[in-house]
Amino acid sequence: MKNNNSVGEILRKHREEKGLLLRQVAALLDIDTAILSKIERGERKAKKEQIVQLAKILDLNQENLIVQYLSEKILSEIQDEVLGEKALKVAEQKIKYNNTKNKEV
Amino acid sequence: MKNNNSVGEILRKHREEKGLLLRQVAALLDIDTAILSKIERGERKAKKEQIVQLAKILDLNQENLIVQYLSEKILSEIQDEVLGEKALKVAEQKIKYNNTKNKEV
């Protein structure tokens, strides 16, 4: 069904497909391999800048990767909140409202 | 139309309705009035614990206030992200997916 791959899974999959080592990619990002390892396994979050770099290095669609990344960030914000889902919906309503209003400068 | 009151607006409105001073409420929260002033004006975010306390102090519906609070937190996460709205939708899809799946332990 090809459901939701996490950012980490995507990164690892494509890095391996390209035959790159953690060490090599980490060097391009100017960080220790330990961090990249953790990012790929979902133990740490990447910085947005790193996501952008990784998309380039691994020839990934930058938009998709960023959307995935941001959605994980959003979810981590509400992870153990009972009211998280409600809050998400309200957030969306607010965005939509701002889209319909504010058409003029 | 009674659209979206921000957390800050809600807090200020109800504090004033109760005739309480910043100084008094801040004392109950054990913080300086300066911070509460900033929270009410949206210049700073409250901590969740403070939101809970404030709901009690001001006799507000705790759930509503928390939902409002969390939605603001979510939005601040994506505020100047072009892909923010997309990310929100993806986040919601993921939550829904997890709701339908994972019914068993």
Place this chain on the structure above:
DNA sequence: TTATAATTGACAAATATTGTCAAATCAAAT
């Protein structure tokens, strides 16, 4: 085994958040 890659965890550095304080501004009442 040795050699290379990846993982782990303790800790350090950097950044962001939350707070204090004192001075400035504001509003109401003399």
Place this chain on the structure above:
DNA sequence: ATTTGATTTGACAATATTTGTCAATTATAA
């Protein structure tokens, strides 16, 4: 106009969180 009390502002301190390093460990395979 001046005093008084409330709020606001901004510089900075304290604290918490995030991001990183490093060294030791584990895994893989040659």
